[in-house]
Amino acid sequence: EAQVTQNPRYLITVTGKKLTVTCSQNMNHEYMSWYRQDPGLGLRQIYYSMNVEVTDKGDVPEGYKVSRKEKRNFPLILESPSPNQTSLYFCASSREGQPGSQETQYFGPGTRLLVL
Amino acid sequence: SQKIEQNSEALNIQEGKTATLTCNYTNYSPAYLQWYRQDPGRGPVFLLLIRENEKEKRKERLKVTFDTTLKQSLFHITASQPADSATYLCALNTNAGKSTFGDGTTLTVKP
Numbered sequence: 433e434a435q436v437t438q439n440p441r442y443l444i445t446v447t448g449k450k451l452t453v454t455c456s457q458n459m460n461h462e463y464m465s466w467y468r469q470d471p472g473l474g475l476r477q478i479y480y481s482m483n484v485e486v487t488d489k490g491d492v493p494e495g496y497k498v499s500r501k502e503k504r505n506f507p508l509i510l511e512s513p514s515p516n517q518t519s520l521y522f523c524a525s526s527r528e529g530q531p532g533s534q535e536t537q538y539f540g541p542g543t544r545l546l547v548l
Numbered sequence: 549s550q551k552i553e554q555n556s557e558a559l560n561i562q563e564g565k566t567a568t569l570t571c572n573y574t575n576y577s578p579a580y581l582q583w584y585r586q587d588p589g590r591g592p593v594f595l596l597l598i599r600e601n602e603k604e605k606r607k608e609r610l611k612v613t614f615d616t617t618l619k620q621s622l623f624h625i626t627a628s629q630p631a632d633s634a635t636y637l638c639a640l641n642t643n644a645g646k647s648t649f650g651d652g653t654t655l656t657v658k659p
Binding site: 436463465467472473474475476477480482488490491522524536537538539540541542 | 582589590591592593594597637639644645646647648649650651652
């Protein structure tokens with residue numbers, strides 16, 4: 433089944449404790465992206481990747497890191513989480529990463545993060 | 549700064565009527581625009597994509613228009629059903645991979 437998977441789905445952590453949220457897609461998609469969703473603020477793009485080894489900042493990259501060492505995986509790293517990073521996080525992928533041809537994004541099920 | 553506004557946070561309509569959702573934007577030149585549906589606790593699901601050089605797209609009961617002069621997209625659901633109740637998001641995209649989403653409009657279709 434074609435899908436985007438995220439792990440963990442739920443996470444409670446404490447301020448300053450490094451964590452990684454994994455994202456994997458099995459559709460051989462070029463493009464991957466991370467978003468956070470907060471009430472009243474909608475979905476905001478954190479980072480995106482047009483292809484392996486290529487990543488760019490979205491609208492809210494502060495406090496996050498990403499890497500794209502292989503096509504199927506795009507982990508989101510919080511080096512020192514803070515309470516304002518408490519949110520619902522979504523990973524997404526789409527078929528092509530070349531400019532002008534990006535199409536629909538397939539979203540993962542979401543990761544709910546609580547930073548105490 | 550870039551801004552996307554979707555009409556009213558909530559829209560209530562009667563079953564069988566046409567729902568019309570609005571997406572307005574400023575300070576943005578999108579290459580294309582997408583509409584998604586999101587159910588509570590789940591990720592958005594793609595519905596329709598329309599490019600900057602297209603005026604209208606249709607898919608079954610769904611229709612989207614895109615007016616780059618007015619900087620507005622309209623999303624229509626005809627013959628609405630209670631199962632259409634959800635939050636609908638518009639997203640503007642550049643050719644360089646950047647995506648910007650609106651806050652969404654929550655549609656409730658009453659039987």
